[in-house]
Amino acid sequence: MILNYASRNQEMRYTDFENIMTQARMGRYLTACGGNTRKAMTMYRKNLQLSQELFTVISCFEIALRNAIDQHYAGTFGNDWLRNAAAPGGIFDNSQCRMTKTTINDAIQKLNHSYTHCKLVAELGFGFWR
Numbered sequence: 022m023i024l025n026y027a028s029r030n031q032e033m034r035y036t037d038f039e040n041i042m043t044q045a046r047m048g049r050y051l052t053a054c055g056g057n058t059r060k061a062m063t064m065y066r067k068n069l070q071l072s073q074e075l076f077t078v079i080s081c082f083e084i085a086l087r088n089a090i091d092q093h094y095a096g097t098f099g100n101d102w103l104r105n106a107a108a109p110g111g112i113f114d115n116s117q118c119r120m121t122k123t124t125i126n127d128a129i130q131k132l133n134h135s136y137t138h139c140k141l142v143a144e145l146g147f148g149f150w151r
Contacts, residue, residue, distance in 0.1 A: 038062050083147045090150055091142045101138050103145075104129060124149055 035058035039047045047061060050068075054060035094102045098112075106113045107125035114122060128144040129136060 033062070035059075035062060038065075079147075083150075087142055087145070087147075087150050103138065103141055121149075 042065065047065065050061040050064050051058065054064060091102075099105065103125055105111050107122045107129070108114065111122075112118070113125065124145065125141070128141055132140050132144060
């Protein structure tokens with residue numbers, strides 16, 4: 022919204038920008054730009070663009086990582102290794118892996134009738150694979 026507004030060559034006042042983004046957030050940009058409000062808004066927008074680019078890279082890395090982990094363990098424990106590992110008697114069915122087991126079972130329950138192993142792998146967030 023703000024990027025589109027500014028890109029149509031319409032001036033947005035810094036005070037409006039600051040009200041939307043908050044003074045606390047914009048203060049560091051304003052300080053870094055020596056009090057120049059135009060530069061502070063530009064720097065903020067550039068930071069948003071950079072963050073978007075990094076998010077894309079991180080998202081692709083996450084997919085590649087979880088797929089590599091899945092392929093590795095599927096070769097050892099079978100194609101439905103996550104569900105089997107979280108089932109009673111599975112490798113995650115112990116006190117040290119309680120949170121892992123719960124995370125997997127919660128994801129399975131969320132998928133309900135649309136469960137597939139591939140959907141389960143995709144459902145588990147980046148933090149799960151650490």
